[in-house]
Amino acid sequence: MPELPEVETIVRTLAPHVVGRRIVQARVVSPLVAAEQPQALAALLAGRLIRALRRRGKFIVFDLDDGVLCVHLRMTGKLLLDAAPGKFTRAVLELDSATLLFDDVRQFGRMSWSKALPPNVSRLGPEPFDLTPRAFAERLHARRGRLKPLLLNQAFIAGLGNIYVDEALFRAGVHPLAQASRLSRARAGRLHASIVEVLVEAIAAGGSSISDYVDAQGRAGGFQRFHRVYGREGEPCQQCASKVRRIVVAQRGTHLCPRCQRA
DNA sequence: ATCTATTCCTGGCTGC
DNA sequence: TGCAGCCAGGAATAGA
Numbered sequence: 001m002p003e004l005p006e007v008e009t010i011v012r013t014l015a016p017h018v019v020g021r022r023i024v025q026a027r028v029v030s031p032l033v034a035a036e037q038p039q040a041l042a043a044l045l046a047g048r049l050i051r052a053l054r055r056r057g058k059f060i061v062f063d064l065d066d067g068v069l070c071v072h073l074r075m076t077g078k079l080l081l082d083a084a085p086g087k088f089t090r091a092v093l094e095l096d097s098a099t100l101l102f103d104d105v106r107q108f109g110r111m112s113w114s115k116a117l118p119p120n121v122s123r124l125g126p127e128p129f130d131l132t133p134r135a136f137a138e139r140l141h142a143r144r145g146r147l148k149p150l151l152l153n154q155a156f157i158a159g160l161g162n163i164y165v166d167e168a169l170f171r172a173g174v175h176p177l178a179q180a181s182r183l184s185r186a187r188a189g190r191l192h193a194s195i196v197e198v199l200v201e202a203i204a205a206g207g208s209s210i211s212d213y214v215d216a217q218g219r220a221g222g223f224q225r226f227h228r229v230y231g232r233e234g235e236p237c238q239q240c241a242s243k244v245r246r247i248v249v250a251q252r253g254t255h256l257c258p259r260c261q262r263a
Numbered sequence: 264a265t266c267t268a269t270t271c272c273t274g275g276c277t278g279c
Numbered sequence: 280t281g282c283a284g285c286c287a288g289g290a291a292t293a294g295a
Contacts, residue, residue, distance in 0.1 A: 001287090001289080003289095032272090058289080074290075075287075075288060076274090104272095105272085105273065106271090106272045106273050107271085108271070108288085108290085120290085120291090144264070149265085154289085154290080161289070162287095162289085211274090212274095250266090250267085251267080252287095252288070253286095253287075253288085
């Protein structure tokens with residue numbers, strides 16, 4: 001599941017090979033991947049120069065000489081450099097220097113061209129690294145909901161998904177169902193620090209590979225080895241040896257230590 | 264604003 | 280071995 005660290009890793013591994021390059025030809029293999037423009041996308045991309053590549057939240061943004069190409073990988077999407085096309089290849093971008101594949105088993109991922117950044121990208125909340133602890137605390141205190149759904153809300157903070165929310169909450173010692181507005185300033189600060197810390201560590205490890213994720217060169221990440229609660233139901237907590245529990249919050253599997261994380 | 268439920272999608276898993 | 284049924288979940292959407 002590509003979240004911020006995985007998308008960041010993809011962008012970093014991809015950028016040196018695509019920035020300054022031209023899209024010679026584009027091919028949409030599976031219309032679902034192109035969402036609103038299954039017919040038009042290929043023509044819109046053909047001939048475009050890739051001026052820059054960046055990440056915004058979980059989106060990969062190609063800045064073109066005309067417009068932008070926004071890619072969201074959702075659950076199982078991959079951008080692969082010079083890989084062999086397979087049964088899950090949904091789109092192909094032939095660059096003047098390389099071939100870029102959009103592979104996606106489950107076809108949740110999307111790519112779309114637009115003249116300017118589309119609303120679902122421009123309306124994203126702040127990047128975690130851009131928020132000061134103080135600003136983060138103020139944003140939390142302005143909300144009524146519980147912590148986990150709020151942290152998953154991309155308009156509140158961009159880039160976090162199920163894995164890193166669970167990991168950050170554990171590190172901060174905060175329960176996923178805690179009321180956002182009632183978090184003390186100290187605990188809010190600790191949560192912000194935990195979010196930044198876990199993201200930085202995950203990026204350094206090349207992201208987490210649970211089942212599908214690989215970077216643009218096809219390499220798996222290593223951070224899954226350092227998950228403390230995610231996917232560790234029934235294992236002893238690394239801090240207190242209580243059993244890690246799995247509950248459901250906002251229809252999401254949620255992993256926590258009931259002893260270390262108090263509401 | 265906040266909540267829940269539903270939809271999309273399919274490989275992989277469980278259980279018989 | 281085969282097969283049905285369920286699960287994973289990010290984001291959009293509908294409805295309360």
